[in-house]
Structure formats: structure tokens, C-alpha cells
Amino acid sequence: MSANSISSGVVCPGGRGSGGNTAGIVRACTMRLNLSLACAILAGALLLAGAVVSEVIAAPRDFRLDLAVQDRPSDDGSSLILSWSTDPAVLTLPTGVVLEDDPQIFIERKTEGAVDFLEAGRTTISAGRFQDIELDSRESYVYRIGLQPATGGMVYSEVSMAASPKGNLFRTQRVNALVAVLMMGGLVIAYIMAARRGAKLFIRRISGLDQIKEAVGRATEMGRKILFVPGIVSVSEPQTLAALGILGYVAKLTAQYGTQLEVPNADPLTMASAREIVKQSYMEAGAPEAFHEDMVRYITQDQFAYAGSVSGIMVRDKPAAIFLLGWFAAESLLLSETGQSIGAIQIAGTAQVTQLPFFVAACDYTMLGEELFAASAYLSKDPLILGSIKGQDAMKIAILAAIVIGVVMATVGADGFVNWFTAL
Amino acid sequence: MELQLPGIGEWVAAFLTLCAFSFLYKDNILYRFAESVFVGVSFGYYIGLAKINTLEPNLFRPLFGNFGEQWSLIVPFLLGVILYLRYIPKLAWVSNWSLAVYIGYYIGVNLLQRLQGEILPQAKGTMLPLNVGLWPTLCNLVVIIGVVTVLIYFFFSSPHKGVLKPTARIGIYFLMISFGASFGYTVMGRVSLLIGRLTFLVNDWARPLVHGAFGG
Amino acid sequence: MKRQVPIMLAITASFLPVIAFFFPNAWINEWFNRKLDEWMVIIASFAFLLGIVSMVQVNLHKVRRRQKGWIFSVIILVSFAIMASCGLFGAQGERENGTLYPFTWIFQFIYAPMQATMFSLLAFYVASASYRAFRVKNMEASLLLIGALIIMFGRIPFGALIHPVVPDLAEWIMRFPNAAAQRGIIIGAALGAASMSIRVMVGIERPYLGKS
Numbered sequence: 010m011s012a013n014s015i016s017s018g019v020v021c022p023g024g025r026g027s028g029g030n031t032a033g034i035v036r037a038c039t040m041r042l043n044l045s046l047a048c049a050i051l052a053g054a055l056l057l058a059g060a061v062v063s064e065v066i067a068a069p070r071d072f073r074l075d076l077a078v079q080d081r082p083s084d085d086g087s088s089l090i091l092s093w094s095t096d097p098a099v100l101t102l103p104t105g106v107v108l109e110d111d112p113q114i115f116i117e118r119k120t121e122g123a124v125d126f127l128e129a130g131r132t133t134i135s136a137g138r139f140q141d142i143e144l145d146s147r148e149s150y151v152y153r154i155g156l157q158p159a160t161g162g163m164v165y166s167e168v169s170m171a172a173s174p175k176g177n178l179f180r181t182q183r184v185n186a187l188v189a190v191l192m193m194g195g196l197v198i199a200y201i202m203a204a205r206r207g208a209k210l211f212i213r214r215i216s217g218l219d220q221i222k223e224a225v226g227r228a229t230e231m232g233r234k235i236l237f238v239p240g241i242v243s244v245s246e247p248q249t250l251a252a253l254g255i256l257g258y259v260a261k262l263t264a265q266y267g268t269q270l271e272v273p274n275a276d277p278l279t280m281a282s283a284r285e286i287v288k289q290s291y292m293e294a295g296a297p298e299a300f301h302e303d304m305v306r307y308i309t310q311d312q313f314a315y316a317g318s319v320s321g322i323m324v325r326d327k328p329a330a331i332f333l334l335g336w337f338a339a340e341s342l343l344l345s346e347t348g349q350s351i352g353a354i355q356i357a358g359t360a361q362v363t364q365l366p367f368f369v370a371a372c373d374y375t376m377l378g379e380e381l382f383a384a385s386a387y388l389s390k391d392p393l394i395l396g397s398i399k400g401q402d403a404m405k406i407a408i409l410a411a412i413v414i415g416v417v418m419a420t421v422g423a424d425g426f427v428n429w430f431t432a433l
Numbered sequence: 434m435e436l437q438l439p440g441i442g443e444w445v446a447a448f449l450t451l452c453a454f455s456f457l458y459k460d461n462i463l464y465r466f467a468e469s470v471f472v473g474v475s476f477g478y479y480i481g482l483a484k485i486n487t488l489e490p491n492l493f494r495p496l497f498g499n500f501g502e503q504w505s506l507i508v509p510f511l512l513g514v515i516l517y518l519r520y521i522p523k524l525a526w527v528s529n530w531s532l533a534v535y536i537g538y539y540i541g542v543n544l545l546q547r548l549q550g551e552i553l554p555q556a557k558g559t560m561l562p563l564n565v566g567l568w569p570t571l572c573n574l575v576v577i578i579g580v581v582t583v584l585i586y587f588f589f590s591s592p593h594k595g596v597l598k599p600t601a602r603i604g605i606y607f608l609m610i611s612f613g614a615s616f617g618y619t620v621m622g623r624v625s626l627l628i629g630r631l632t633f634l635v636n637d638w639a640r641p642l643v644h645g646a647f648g649g
Numbered sequence: 650m651k652r653q654v655p656i657m658l659a660i661t662a663s664f665l666p667v668i669a670f671f672f673p674n675a676w677i678n679e680w681f682n683r684k685l686d687e688w689m690v691i692i693a694s695f696a697f698l699l700g701i702v703s704m705v706q707v708n709l710h711k712v713r714r715r716q717k718g719w720i721f722s723v724i725i726l727v728s729f730a731i732m733a734s735c736g737l738f739g740a741q742g743e744r745e746n747g748t749l750y751p752f753t754w755i756f757q758f759i760y761a762p763m764q765a766t767m768f769s770l771l772a773f774y775v776a777s778a779s780y781r782a783f784r785v786k787n788m789e790a791s792l793l794l795i796g797a798l799i800i801m802f803g804r805i806p807f808g809a810l811i812h813p814v815v816p817d818l819a820e821w822i823m824r825f826p827n828a829a830a831q832r833g834i835i836i837g838a839a840l841g842a843a844s845m846s847i848r849v850m851v852g853i854e855r856p857y858l859g860k861s
Contacts (some may be wrong), residue, residue, distance in 0.1 A: 085673040146675075180673050186549035187671055193548060193840075197847045213592050243693060244532070245539035247547075247842035250849075250856045277700035278693060281519070282532060285859030306707045307700035311475035311760075313767035317453070317468045324460040325718075339771060346774040349781070360838035362831045363619070366612035367775075369793070370782035377608065378834040379587045382841025386848075393853045401844035402590040408556055408836060409584055415560025416577055422562075430557035432549050442758035449759060453766040457773055469721040471763040473728030476704065478760055481736015481752055483694040492691050509688035513695025520702070526651045532857040533655035535692050537662030537849065538685055544663075544846035545670050547839035555832045555839075572825050579829020580836070587837040604833065609789045611830030613796020614822050616782065620775050620797070621804050627772035630765055 071164035072102045074154055078172040083183075086146035086176025091116060091169065093154065095137045103164060111135045115155035115163075120148045121171050149173045182433040192407060197400030204396030212398055215384050217356055217374035221255070221332075224354040225262040228329035234269035235259065236328040238319060238344060240335020240359070241275040241312050244282050247382070248360055252335035253279075253286050254385030255358075259332060260287040264294035272305040273322065275315040280307045316340035320347040333357040333372065334381065337364045345371035358384065438645040439638050447638035450630065555580075579607040656852050663850045704729070731755070796822060 075094040094100070111133050117126035118141060129141050129152070144150065150173070154166040204210055228235045237259055239252040256272065263270040272287065274280035284305040291300035308318045320343060323331065331348040333341065333355065341357075341364040348355045349371045357368035358376030368375045376384050379401075386394045411430075418426040439447070452467035492510060495503040512531040519528040559580045561573035585597060586604030593601045662685075669681035708722035735752035742753055749757065783794045802808035803819020848854035 083673060085675040085678055087675060176675065177673055180671055183549070183671055185553060186545065189548040189553060190544065190667070193544075193843050194847055194850075197844055198851065201848075201851070201853065211591065212589050215589070244536050244856065245543075245689070247540075247543050247845050248838075250536070250845060250854075251841070253856055254854075274700075277696040277698075277703075278532065278535065280703060281516070281528075281696065281699055282536075282856055282859070285529075286856070289859040302703075303707050303710065307703040309472045309476040309704075310479040310697075310700075311471075311764065313764050314468075314471045314475035317456075317767050318472050320456070321460065321465065321468050339768065342771055342774045342778060343767070346778055350777075360834065360841070362611075362834050363615055365834070366616040366619070366782075366793070367778055369612050370616065370778045377587075379837035379841040382838070382845055383589050386845070389854075391853070394848060397844050397848050397853075398589050400847075401840045402588055404840055404843075405584055405588060405837070408552065408840075409581060412556055412559050412577070412581065415556070416563060419560050419562040420564050427557060427560045430553045430560070432553045442754065446758045446762035449763050450766045453763060453770065457770065465718070465721050466724060467763065469724035470728045470759060471767075473725040473730075474732045474755055474760050474763075476700070477729045477732025477734075477736060478752075478756060480697055480701070480733040481741075483697050484737050485741065487690055487694040491687060492694075505684060506688075506691075509691035512688070512692050516692070516695055516699060519699075529655045529857050529859075530658055531692055533659040534662045535689055536857045537659030538666060538689055540659070540846045540849045541663035541666040544843055544850070545667060547843045547846070549670075551835055551839040552843075555836050559829075559832060572821075575825045576829040576832075579826055580833045583830055583833025584837060587833070587840075605789060606792055607826055607830040607833070609792040610796040610822065611827040613793035613798075614800045614827040616779070616793065617797035617800030618804070618823070620779060620801055623769075623772040623775045626765075627769040630769035633762070633765070 072100060072156070072166055074166040075099050076152060076154065076166055076169040078150070078152055078169045080172065080175045081140060083177050083180040084174070086174050087144050088140055088142045089144060089150060089172055089174050091139045091141060091152050092137060093134075093166070095135055100134075102158075109159060112156055115157075116141070116152060117155055117165075118150050118152050120150055126153060144174045146174050146176055185429055186432065193400075193404050196403040196407075197397045200396040200400035200403065201393050202396075203399075204392040208396075210392070210395050210399050212383070212387055212395055215376070215380055215387055217358065217376045217380070218384055218387060220354070220356055220374050221259060221388075222262060224330035224332075224356060225259065225266060225268055227354060229266040229268045231329045233329035234271055234326060235263055235330045235332070236319070236322065236326075236348075236353075237270065237272045237332040238334070239272065239274065239279055239283055240337055241315060241340065242336045243276045243278050245278075246336045248336040249276075249279055251382045251385035252358070253282055255332070255334055255388060256283060257286045257290050258388040260290035261294045264291040264296040264299055267296075267299065270304055271322070271326075271328070273308045273315070273319050274306065275308060275310055275312065277307055280305060312338055312340045313343075316343040319344060323347045323351055323353070327351050328353055330354045330356070333359075333368065334376070335359065337361055339364075342367040342371070348372075439641050443638050443641075447634060450634060578603070583607055652858065655857055656855060659855070659857055660850060660852055663846070701733075732760075796827075 077092050079090050079092075081088040081090050113131055114134050115131055116129045116139050118129040119126045130139060132139050134156075141150075141152075149171045151171050152169040156164050156166075158164060200210070225235060237256055239256060240246070240249050242249055244250060244253070260270060262268070270287070272280075272283050274283060284302060287305050288297075288300050291297050308315050322328075323344075324347065328351075331344075331353045333344055333348070334357065337344075337359050338361070341359070341361070345355060345357060345368055355372035356374045356376075357372040358381035359365060359368060360378040360381060362378075365375065365377060383398055383401075386398050389395075415427050415430070418424070449467045449470065452463040453471075455461055456464040492506055496506040496510060512534060516528050516531045518524040559577055561576060563570050563573060565573065582600050582604035584604070586593075586601040586608070588597065588601070591597065665681040665685060669677050705726065708726050710716075711719045711722040712726075732752070732755055735750070735755065739752050740750045743749055779797070782790070783797070784790070799815065799822055800819045802811060803816045808815040808819065845854065849856070
């Protein structure tokens with residue numbers, strides 16, 4: 010029901026009758042004099058207006074709900090929170106009005122100077138609270154709540170006090186996220202600085218990394234190409250960036266060994282970045298003449314058309330080594346199984362938990378989740394980037410500590426600590 | 434129910450479906466034909482979508498139709514256009530600007546998504562009470578041990594030696610059980626997809642064809 | 650200039666959504682969040698032309714040189730040209746007489762069936778993957794096998810016939826050990842991604858410059 014129909018619900022009982030009389034008079038008048046017609050219309054209009062005015066004056070409130078309006082904290086100044094009492098003792102209805110259990114209510118709002126209330130939303134009386142959004146912080150608003158009794162018509166609560174939404178400086182409910190960002194940022198940057206000062210930072214061996222060199226070597230010996238699939242999404246995904254980091258290393262090896270490299274892409278921006286990276290690697294390896302743009306090419310955006318095409322490349326060109334690194338969906342199985350069927354060495358890595366099982370089953374080496382990111386950083390050999398892995402491990406320790414404390418707190422019933430982690 | 438003979442659309446769809454299935458036997462000319470059509474059509478489809486869903490309603494129409502209010506769209510328009518400067522060797526370096534803005538923006542978004550959207554709720558979900566009766570407590574303990582050991586497996590700063598070795602080992606066991614579970618869960622889903630495709634071949638193409646040809 | 654400008658642009662762009670996330674100012678939200686979100690989709694749409702150029706170059710090259718399988722490059726180019734033209738210059742949906750516009754017809758009778766078929770091929774691949782995964786080589790592989798078998802049998806009526814506890818056990822594995830491992834992977838991967846984000850935000854990793 011729209012705001013109009015609500016207000017017509019208020020006006021109509023009187024209005025409809027008056028309207029009907031007016032129409033009767035008008036029909037009669039058209040057969041008589043024009044002067045009478047004008048008089049009749051005037052009389053009808055006056056009657057109607059009278060009905061409306063009496064309705065507005067006579068309906069200040071039908072029941073009480075203890076309505077309260079307040080500014081929504083930590084927002085941009087576009088919302089107010091309306092609350093009411095759900096205590097049945099407070100709800101006093103006019104005599105004869107019967108409500109069903111937990112009835113629907115109509116939240117109506119108007120700006121302070123306006124005449125008509127407009128519907129702002131609907132909820133049930135038991136909700137006790139309603140958030141009104143998309144308001145103007147320069148305006149002041151009042152609210153009332155409408156109820157439709159089973160007997161028909163509409164009854165209204167008292168009108169609330171006026172309130173204006175106010176913009177706040179900071180979203181206080183996100184202070185936990187701010188702490189996480191500052192902690193993560195602080196730890197990563199601290200370790201990067203330590204690396205810059207020359208601190209020796211140990212990073213353990215990551216499975217699959219040693220095999221990259223082996224795989225490229227094998228392809229070189231066999232005189233076959235290497236196929237590198239950098240996932241199927243754009244560079245907006247960190248897994249794609251991690252995959253591209255490893256591509257830089259692989260491309261440097263293929264440039265040194267003179268092995269053929271092919272990088273088919275499902276996203277044009279990933280293709281553009283991959284091409285830059287491969288080009289740079291060939292230049293750094295001192296073989297810029299061996300680089301040609303078609304090494305990194307675009308296939309199509311559709312995951313299955315892409316997987317179908319790449320599977321075709323696999324069975325036709327029989328690459329000796331296949332890298333499946335980055336963000337994958339259902340096509341992971343199609344790609345890894347086809348690669349397995351041609352006997353290629355397969356090195357995979359993704360953080361997609363649903364696709365990892367298929368890589369684990371079909372590939373020789375699989376970088377699991379975080380290992381993909383660590384491998385990318387590790388291969389860069391840049392001490393600053395290695396420092397950031399240390400920072401990330403320090404954050405991991407903090408999370409583990411928080412989990413242990415959280416378990417203790419949850420066990421002793423101190424839920425405040427656990428609830429602090431709620432993402433809002 | 435009266436069955437109509439399959440139309441040209443159903444014929445094309447059935448033919449391509451069979452061509453694609455033929456890959457299961459081995460790579461062949463029919464599969465390659467279907468694959469090529471699929472690659473070309475799918476890419477063409479995305480080009481159409483980019484125009485219909487993004488470029489026309491969100492860029493060209495507002496920018497050229499209501500420049501006064503939508504002038505700011507000139508920024509993505511220019512960033513989009515300078516992507517193409519990579520084809521002019523002397524100006525190719527400028528095209529990295531768009532890539533820098535694009536990657537930069539999503540890096541910021543990702544930082545928040547990972548920390549606020551993943552780490553906080555997942556850590557919270559692991560803070561489980563250990564005094565809720567014997568069986569539920571054991572179940573909670575399994576979750577806590579699982580998360581902690583898997584995280585320790587992902588610890589890179591020190592070698593998996595001493596106490597870390599058996600702990601990381603338990604983490605791997607958890608990972609393997611989970612991979613098995615995911616695997617088993619997906620197997621059933623994939624089989625139902627195949628059944629869906631076979632249903633199309635039988636109901637929409639073969640059955641009407643047989644009925645049309647032999648009556649009945 | 651060649652290096653500094655993109656680095657500055659990337660660093661600035663990376664901080665804007667972070668600011669919008671914490672500061673609820675309407676102007677900030679409009680410019681740093683809503684508009685930028687919209688702009689990125691537009692930039693990604695422009696990027697399709699890069700894909701077109703690459704795809705046309707590679708396939709034309711094959712055709713010109715009459716490389717093995719060049720005829721399929723012709724098929725790719727023709728089917729792409731037809732579908733892209735229908736999308737760029739034609740209408741979509743149904744005509745008044747009930748027939749479909751070419752863009753929608755091709756979508757319905759070529760694109761969608763091919764997509765569904767390729768998806769359904771996974772049933773066969775999952776079978777061969779299962780065969781390989783379930784060859785018990787060591788402790789890890791046997792755990793994978795046990796997990797998979799329990800879940801598979803737990804999801805079909807046959808599982809309950811083997812033993813009434815099988816469906817409950819499957820449910821338990823999904824809810825506890827599986828959830829725990831997935832949670833560990835998610836937290837770990839999120840840390841890896843966040844760490845990478847910070848490296849880009851402080852400018853020590855620059856994937857947009859062809860250097861990661």
C-alpha cells in the first residue's frame with residue numbers, strides 16, 4: 010500500500026460519501042442552469058474540504074506506543090532510528106479496535122513543515138525498531154505508526170518528537186576492523202623495515218617451488234612448451250596477482266633455457282598485466298628478442314569456453330609442464346584432469362577451498378591457499394617482500410592467541426570479547 | 434501431449450552438445466568445431482554484454498546525454514581509452530596508469546574484505562565454549578584444534594621441527610579429510626548436471642524426433 | 650615520471666576505499682566508494698578491446714600462415730564477429746511475432762547449451778579424478794578417500810543401508826573437521842592476500858608495472 014492509499018484510507022470514509030453526493034448533484038445540474046451547477050460544485054467542494062479538515066483535527070492519536078526517534082550513530086547522516094515499546098501494557102487501543110497477533114505496522118514520516126505523512130516502510134510491532142534511510146541531514150523529521158485493525162480503516166499512534174539525522178566522523182562499529190588493519194599494516198611494515206636494515210629473515214621451504222625449476226628443465230629437455238594458466242579472473246583478485254608473481258619467475262626461466270611459454274587468458278586486464286610481466290622477465294633474462302606478444306594471449310571470458318579451448322591446447326600441443334595458479338571455479342577439474350591425461354607435470358595453486366581437492370587429486374604439486382601468496386613473495390627474492398611474509402606470520406600468531414583467549418572467554422561466559430570480533 | 438518436431442535451434446544445440454561430448458573419446462574435428470564456435474560466440478556475447486549492461490547505460494548515455502551532472506564519468510572514459518595507448522610504442526607506458534588505478538583500488542577493497550569480511554568472522558566462529566556438555570564440547574574442540582593446526586601448517590617463519598612438526602602434520606590430516614569431504618560432496622552435484630544435459634538430448638531433441646518420424 | 654606516476658596513482662587509489670570504509674561522510678562515500686566502484690567496471694569493459702586485438706591477431710596470424718588447424722581460427726573469428734555485431738548493433742529478446750533476435754537466439758541455442766554441456770562433462774572428469782585420488786598411497790590419501798566415501802554414501806539413501814550412522818557421520822564431518830580445515834585455509838589465504846595488499850599500498854610490489 011502506498012502513502013497515498015494510506016492517507017486515502019483515512020479520508021475516504023467521509024470523502025467517498027461526499028463525493029457520491031457531489032456526483033449526484035452534478036448529474037442533476039447539467040440538466041438545469043449553469044449557475045446552479047457552479048453553486049453545487051462549490052457546495053460539494055466545501056463539504057469535502059470540511060470532511061478532510063475535521064478528519065485531520067479529529068485524529069491526533071488513537072493509541073500510544075512510546076515512540077522515540079534518534080540519530081543512527083556512526084553513519085553518514087542519512088538515517089534515523091525509530092523505536093517503540095513492545096510492552097502490551099503501553100499499547101492502548103481505542104475501544105472496539107481488535108488487532109491480530111503481532112500485526113503489521115506502517116511507519117509514516119513527514120518533514121516538520123509538511124502537511125502529509127508519507128509511508129517510510131513497514132514492519133511488525135514486535136520488531137520494536139525501524140531504521141529509516143536515505144534522509145536529508147538538513148531536514149527535521151517526525152514519525153507516527155499506523156495500524157490496520159481487522160475491522161478496517163486505520164488507527165495511528167502519537168506523533169514522535171522531531172529529529173534530524175546527523176553525520177558522524179567515524180564508523181565506531183568498525184573499530185575492530187581498524188584495529189585489524191593497523192595491526193596487520195604495522196606488523197608487515199615493521200618486518201619490511203627490519204629487512205631493509207639487513208636483518209636475516211628465515212622463510213621455510215614451500216612445497217612446489219623447487220619443482221618449478223625441475224618442470225621447466227624437463228620441458229626444455231623434451232623440447233615441449235610450458236602452459237601457464239593464471240586463473241580465470243581479473244587482476245582485482247589478489248590470487249591473480251600472486252599467480253602473476255610466479256609467472257614472472259617462470260618466464261625468466263623459460264627465457265634463460267629458451268623454452269617455449271604460452272599464457273592463455275580469460276581476462277583482458279590479466280592478459281595485459283601478464284604480457285608486461287613476461288616481457289620484463291625476458292628483458293631481465295637478457296633475451297628480449299625471444300619475447301613475442303602472442304605468447305600471452307586472450308581466449309574468451311567464459312569459464313567453460315576458456316577451459317574447453319585450453320584443454321584443446323593441452324591435447325594438441327602436449328605441453329611438458331602446466332601451471333594452474335590463481336582463482337579457479339568448476340573448470341579447475343576440466344583443466345587439471347586433461348593435463349593429467351597428457352602426462353604433463355602439473356603445478357597448481359589456489360585459495361579456492363572448493364577447487365583445492367581437484368588440484369590435490371590431479372596435480373603433482375599443489376600450493377594450498379596461503380602457500381600461493383607466500384610462494385609468489387618467496388620467488389621475488391626481494392628481502393622487503395620476504396619481510397612481509399614474516400609480518401603476516403606475526404599476525405597469524407596474534408590471531409591464534411586471540412582464538413585461544415576467545416575460547417577461554419566463551420567458556421567462562423564472557424561474551425564481550427568474542428562479540429568484539431563481529432564484523433559490522 | 435502433442436510433441437512438435439525439434440526446431441532448428443534444438444538441432445543446433447543437440448549437434449553442438451554431441452560434438453562436445455565426443456571429446457571424451459578423444460580430440461577430434463567435431464569437438465574442435467564446437468570449441469571454436471563456443472569460444473567465438475562466448476567472447477562476442479561478453480562484448481555485447483559490456484555494451485548493453487555497462488558502457489551504454491553507465492557511461493555513454495549519461496556522459497553524452499547529461500554532461501552537466503555526469504561530467505565525472507570523463508575519468509573512467511579517459512582511463513579506459515588510455516589502456517589502448519599500449520599499441521603506440523612511444524606512449525605505451527601511459528597505459529599502465531589505468532592498470533595502476535584499477536589494481537590499486539581493488540587492493541584497498543581486498544584488504545578490507547579479507548581482514549573484516551574473512552579473518553574477523555572466521556576467528557570469531559572458532560571462539561567456541563568448552564563447557565557445553567561432553568559431545569558438543571568434543572565437537573567444538575575438533576573445530577578449534579583443526580583451525581589452530583591448519584594455521585600452524587601455514588606458518589612460514591620457522592621450519593616444521595620440534596613441536597611444530599606433529600602439529601602441522603595434524604593440520605595436513607584435517608586438510609585431507611576436508612578435501613575428501615569437498616570431493617565427495619561435489620561428485621554427486623556433477624552427476625546431476627550430466628543427467629540434466631542428457632534429459633535435454635532425450636526430451637527436447639530425440640523424443641520429438643522419433644515421434645515425428647515414426648508417429649506415436 | 651614513467652614509474653612514479655603509476656605508483657602514486659595505485660597508492661592513492663588503494664587508500665580511497667579504506668577511507669570510505671571507516672569514515673561515513675556522504676561525499677566520501679559517493680566519490681571514494683560508489684563512483685569508483687562504477688568506474689572500475691567501466692575500465693574493465695574498455696579492456697575487452699585489448700582482448701579483441703589479441704584474439705584477432707593470433708587467429709589472423711594462423712590463417713595467413715595457413716598453420717595447422719587454421720580453419721578453426723576462421724570459425725572463431727566468424728562466430729565472434731557475428732555474435733559481437735548482434736550484441737553491438739542489434740536488439741535483444743523477442744520480436745513482436747514471438748521470434749528471437751539473433752543475439753538472444755545464438756545465446757539460447759548455441760552459447761547456453763555449450764556452457765551446460767561443458768559443465769556436465771565434469772561428471773566424467775570427476776570419475777577419473779576419483780579413480781586417481783582414491784588410490785591409497787599414504788596416510789594423507791587414505792584420509793582423503795575416507796572423507797570422500799563417507800560424504801558420498803552419506804548423501805544417498807544407500808549410505809543408510811550400509812549403516813544407519815553413515816548419514817550422521819557425513820553430516821558431522823561436513824560440520825566439524827571440514828569446516829575447521831576450510832576456516833584455516835580461509836584465514837591463511839586472507840592473511841596472504843592482506844599482506845600482498847599492504848605491499849602494493851606501500852609501493853614495494855608493483856604488478857601494474859610488469860614487476861611483481
